[in-house]
Amino acid sequence: MAHPLFDLTGRVALVSGAASGMGKQISIALAEVGADVMLADINLDGAEATAEEIRSLGRKAVPVVCDVSKPAQITAMFERLDQEFGQIDVLANVAGVGVIGPPESVPIASLEQSLNNLVIGRFAACQEAGRRMLAQGKGSIINIGSIAGWNSLGRSHTPYGMAMGAVIAMTRELSTEWAARGVRVNCILPAQITNAGLEARMATTPGVRDTFIGGIPMGRMGKPEEIKGVAIFLASDAASFVTGAILPMDGGNLAMNAGGTYPGSPRVSG
Numbered sequence: 720m721a722h723p724l725f726d727l728t729g730r731v732a733l734v735s736g737a738a739s740g741m742g743k744q745i746s747i748a749l750a751e752v753g754a755d756v757m758l759a760d761i762n763l764d765g766a767e768a769t770a771e772e773i774r775s776l777g778r779k780a781v782p783v784v785c786d787v788s789k790p791a792q793i794t795a796m797f798e799r800l801d802q803e804f805g806q807i808d809v810l811a812n813v814a815g816v817g818v819i820g821p822p823e824s825v826p827i828a829s830l831e832q833s834l835n836n837l838v839i840g841r842f843a844a845c846q847e848a849g850r851r852m853l854a855q856g857k858g859s860i861i862n863i864g865s866i867a868g869w870n871s872l873g874r875s876h877t878p879y880g881m882a883m884g885a886v887i888a889m890t891r892e893l894s895t896e897w898a899a900r901g902v903r904v905n906c907i908l909p910a911q912i913t914n915a916g917l918e919a920r921m922a923t924t925p926g927v928r929d930t931f932i933g934g935i936p937m938g939r940m941g942k943p944e945e946i947k948g949v950a951i952f953l954a955s956d957a958a959s960f961v962t963g964a965i966l967p968m969d970g971g972n973l974a975m976n977a978g979g980t981y982p983g984s985p986r987v988s989g
Contacts, residue, residue: 721752724957728753731804732954733796735787735844736814738765740914741863741946745811746780747772748947749954754809755779757800761786761814779804787814787840788832797847809954810848811861812841817879830878837882838889845893849902857901859954862890864906866969870977887965894963903962905953910934910969912941929985936981937970 736742737758766782773780852858868883
């Protein structure tokens with residue numbers, strides 16, 4: 720029997736990056752516990768495929784094209800949400816591409832691209848959702864960050880790490896500003912989560928798979944569906960006194976000293 724604290728029946732969620740990966744899994748998870756969902760992505764066919772899965776659960780699902788690096792498109796998306804649903808109870812900021820490159824040579828335009836995708840876009844969505852949630856006196860915002868915003872990954876991740884550090888700071892600031900008015904803002908920090916892009920990178924970069932796994936005490940990378948329970952918790956009344964939380968979903972990465980090892984680690988011989 721499901722616990723009623725996790726029930727989102729009658730609530731509306733907006734999830735960006737809903738066509739694939741963690742965004743898709745969050746969308747389906749929220750629908751599985753009762754929410755209706757607006758599904759935002761630059762890949763409309765992929766968002767529609769997610770919508771079909773959600774409709775099969777008996778929930779309303781509306782896909783919409785949105786490039787989160789463009790605030791005007793975010794504004795238009797929320798106007799569509801007002802027309803389709805008339806409310807928003809949960810926002811999950813998942814979409815956004817981060818650029819990497821050596822810090823001594825990465826073009827400033829690439830840094831700007833990362834910031835527009837991962838920071839400006841997330842803030843614009845938080846702002847639009849926040850206004851509506853403050854007016855209704857309740858809501859939950861979930862920002863997807865990264866362990867790269869907490870500790871340095873190196874390996875040319877400076878633009879990405881800068882952006883994700885800003886996402887963490889934004890989450891803390893918004894949670895402080897809005898907590899007394901009923902709006903909770905939290906951030907999930909994934910480690911490496913398997914997807915097609917990551918698999919392609921590991922297949923073409925010798926040793927990088929062992930490097931990733933060497934930093935995860937669980938000894939494996941995460942799976943997109945493993946974000947479902949975390950998202951349901953933060954979206955629901957089960958987390959009614961949780962705001963400003965920076966929650967690792969990293970197999971123990973941040974808990975381990977950077978030079979640490981664990982049994983079976985690629986860094987341990989024999």
